[in-house]
Amino acid sequence: MSTELVTLTIDGNTVQVPKGTGLVEAALAAGIEIPVFCYEPRLGPPVGACRMCLCEITPGPPKPQAACTLTVQDGMTVRTALTSPLAREAQNATLEFILVNHPLDCPVCDKGGECPLQDLTFRYGPGNTRMTFPKRTFDKPIPISPLIALDRERCILCYRCTRFSESVAEDGQLIARNRGSLSQIATFEDEPYRAHFTGNVIELCPVGALTSTQYRFEGRPWEIQNVPTVCGMCPVGCNVNATTREGKVKRIISRNHHDVDRGWLCDKGRFAFSHLRAGDRLTDPLLRVRRRGFEEVSWDRALDEAERLLREAEGRIVTCLSGSETVEQAHALAKLLRGGLGSHGAVLPEEVSDALDAFRVPLSAIAEADVVTVLGDAPVVERAPIVELWIKEARRRGARVLYELDEDAVRSAERAILVWSGPLGQGGARVAALARTLGARGAFYLPETANGRGVCDAWAAAADDEPTPPDPVGLLFVSGDEAAANPAVRALAEGAERVIAVSMFQGLAAGWADLILPGTSYLERDGTYVNLEGRIQRLRRVVIPPAPDELAWIAKLAERFGVALSPYPSAVFDEVSATAFGGLPFGEVGEFAPLPHAGGVETTEIEPLPETATDGGLRLVRYRALFSGPAVERVPELQFQRALPEIQLAESDAHARGIRNGAQVSVRSSGTSVSLRARLARDLRPGVARIAEEHAGDLQPSVEVAPA
Amino acid sequence: MNAYYDEVQELKAQYPDWRSAALPALRLAQERHGYLSADALRECADALGTTPAFCEAVASFYDMFHLRPVGRRLVEVCTNVSCALAGAQQVLEALEHELGVAAGGTTDDGEITLRTVECLGGCGWATIVALDHTYRTHVGPDDVPAIVEEIRGG
């Protein structure tokens, strides 16, 4: 938006706003509401469909105009319902027409109490009805997926949901069909709306037409509390409000950080919370008593045992971190294990290179890019979903989006952004080096874990020494379920003398741990996460966990080893901050955390990439699907989102092999073969194929694909 | 079938933007399948390079696309103002009687669908009856038996 100002009058008030400002925003700046339904700038250009925002505008035609479709002009005079009987009458009429076929569902509708239609009817609408004919009816509600219920009678056909499907998520599944008053929202053949971002239509819907099945009848807006926190499911760290009632999480909605998530959430972050109350949730420590048996023990007993195991293995301890620990948790563990016990090794979730700091930009910079290059071959949407939405936004605004490195394109661009999504990224050092050489504006590295960066920084800040990993491992300390599920960690556990595991669920560590301490979810912790931008964000405890917070028992353990450790996240953070975050105080990690200033340029040795297969085969990239993992497995409504047995192919590779989209294919590699369905992907470069880890079986890195 | 796929690629090439081929592609799919069944929509989506949902959204907007089965032959009677003034309702009722089906429906043998339509743009030659989209003009109730015999024969 330009800095040139425009002066206009709204309801007698003189308003000055930048040129290009929409009329609805300009009125808001003057403290005046222009009511809207279909207007939502994040969905693209305004459509002017609902006619709720009709105002009297001069100069202009004698009839009222849709304010949402207009931008400010010098000398414009706008009269809203506040001062114009014409506007008031028109807005009243719109509401009357909407209510003509709208069912009187308020008493049983989840939207009631947080419903724009209710609110606007109260403010601008008729007080009673003149409609004495049968309303048009539909079967209702219809589950358009296990997550979302559709009530076509309530739908006011504002088309926000279909525009989201078409123009934001670009999944092309949610549509309007038929014409006129018989128009209805639908999916093809009533198949489930299955895509990564479907839940956003629930928040977009201004009435109770699209509602969450999880939240159905679970609470009224005046009975709930919203706790502002940050999603901990992936390294984006979307800002959310977790809704609770009676001490339980009932739903998760967006808190809209303008630069991080722009108000969108992926379905995993939005719908995965009931695993906190899964049947196999661990609430008490478990101690192995016989070869395969476990016994629930008290915390005192558990800590005694932990102390014993730690002392026995002093000097020969290896710690495995998940990357989902908070900064404070990781630091606390580090102080105890590194400082107090000379832990000699750590399997860190991943290294994130400091070289990225020189190219630190907010995620919203992707939308403003003229060239976006995505390297690394792993699907962005499975790793950091919201980044995929930013990339789509960039493309819609005219950016070139490339999936192979075109050095000239990046060099000649003015606002190029590089994204590394996949293995072999050297923690971002590779993409940072490219950014430096080619003069890109910003670079992103997509880690595999939600707080990988924060955990590494916090771990490093605890001690200065560079320990050497012991062999054999006396004690393996496994923190968190992601680490517990890691095959490399399992392998280490096989060879270790003893294992302590921190886990949320029974059975994940039972096969190979000696002591299991119950863990918590990000929804149950206070602390901080560092997201993939390098932004430090604040987690708030939404519900009290069934087991003590990790900081509490780590502090107790630390006491036994003479390590001074506070059980309060604020104090722990301040310790880390001194070294890692420039002394930023805990209390200043704000509600909408800013992006810390970029650091200096660092150089790192870049390892050469491995040779691509030259035997005519395709290079196989295995990826971890978004909808996988212990949390997702415990949410029944999310099972339909699990990765399908598919192989993603670039269009040219598919055509060369006579493979059409959706065709069944045979994927072979030295001895094994898997039957999968082909899915043509536009975000994939030729020569590479992708399969979700859970369907890739024993396939080798080079595969042959042919029609089945 | 590849023939359809290839034909749609040719259609797409006629337009600066491939999406403009949606209507002709849907028309072709309807001709092939008799009506726009789910399979027809899938085939069309595949050839256009979009989703079946998108094809359904577009097709369901237009009166000439049938998303439910229709007869092999289509008999459409305009009952808008000028044709109504010329007695279109009587023509329609005569056809209902002669064909043995209420307007909107298909004969039991699945051969003929009869329906009313809005203004066909033949107002001065009322009443217009479109037989498989070819206009018969100046149709009166007395013309109906011959018309039905012709449709049944052909």
Next chain:
Amino acid sequence: MAEARQIVFADAAERDLTKLAEYEAVGGYAMLEKARAMTPQAVIEEVVASELRGRGGAFFPTGRKWSFVPKPEQNPNPHYLLVNADESEPGSFKDNEIMARVPHRLIEGCLITAHAVESTHVFIYIRGEYTGPYRVLVAALEELHERPDLRGDVTIVLHRGAGAYICGEETALLESLEGKRGQPRTKPPFPAIAGLYASPTVVNNVETIATVPQVLAMGGAEYAKLGVPDSRGTRVVSISGHVARPGNYEIENGVSLRSLIDDLGGGVPDGHALKAVIPGGSSTVILRADEIDVGYDFNSLLKLNTAMGSAGVVAIDERCCMVQLGIRVSEFYEHESCGKCTPCREGTRWTTAILRRLEGGTATQGDLDLLLDVCDRINGKCLCPLGETAAIAIASYVDKFPGEFQAHIDEGGCPFGDSSPLHDVLAPVAQHAHHPSATVPA
């Protein structure tokens, strides 16, 4: 009454102008050559001088519309010419006949216009139901294809619609041609700046384009001598309903509406008396029989609060019930409403329901007041003219025949009953109630 000078249909009575050779024999395509020797600006000026105005219904000055197209320096996108052949207004069938009888005149007009607006890409969007004119145009375009000297570097794509009245609205036409549901767009941006594929696009009606070659042949100034102020030249009028000789007639703008009915149309047959006339297609304010001594031109009809619209003149005799007319017309708009904007989508369904109640004899005085209020609440609030003209037309039936509507209330039923040809006419929107398996709406 003497036949008006034939301009759109010049020589069409004497020759088969569907054949390129025949068309050339009477001077066809000579104006294309002349236009190509002129600058685009000069061609536009000639059309401006003619005061030719759009023949689709909006009546916008054609030359002025062409001049809105930006210069390449201002806007690098390609220019498109889109010919609106989606004629679907009840009462209008002129474009049907124009395409069927003078296709080459239309094509020549396209090529001249393309030159004037610096476009090499012409789309003719023809309604899907017009199989006859479609076949004629296909044959004519095939003939053109054999003549690269005429064709030049212009591509003409004949694109068929699929049955939706709303697609006749220019922005809905653009959406449909772009392969989407045919729902109108808000303006601005205007098509001349951002139309097809967000590029400068001129949208013109078939008849308007078909007039262009003759405008160049006569010269704009000469054309402007025909007709009356603000309504120059000739136009093709569709006359239908209760007249002895329904059909399309090319007239000089400004002749009396009565002469269209009585002279050209041959008057109301079978001893019936004229009751009402729809002057410009169903979207216009209706006139009583005593109001038709008015010039058929823009200004004269404006004084009566009505318009030429798409020049569909429909004569209605004394047997017909105006409430029944209201129902049928309301059902048409209800069926054709695209569903995008609230007042039209919900309002047209509501007016149909109220009118049915009036016809059924159970309406109260309040229902009649409600009908007018609903029409008033629709008018001026919609995204496009469809809903608004529906409301205006229906309200005009009440306004012009108040006694009749009152009688339905007072007498608890329809005074006309089934003696009115409009009694119980089955409309598509009511069809699924009529037959359970009727497709809704497709």
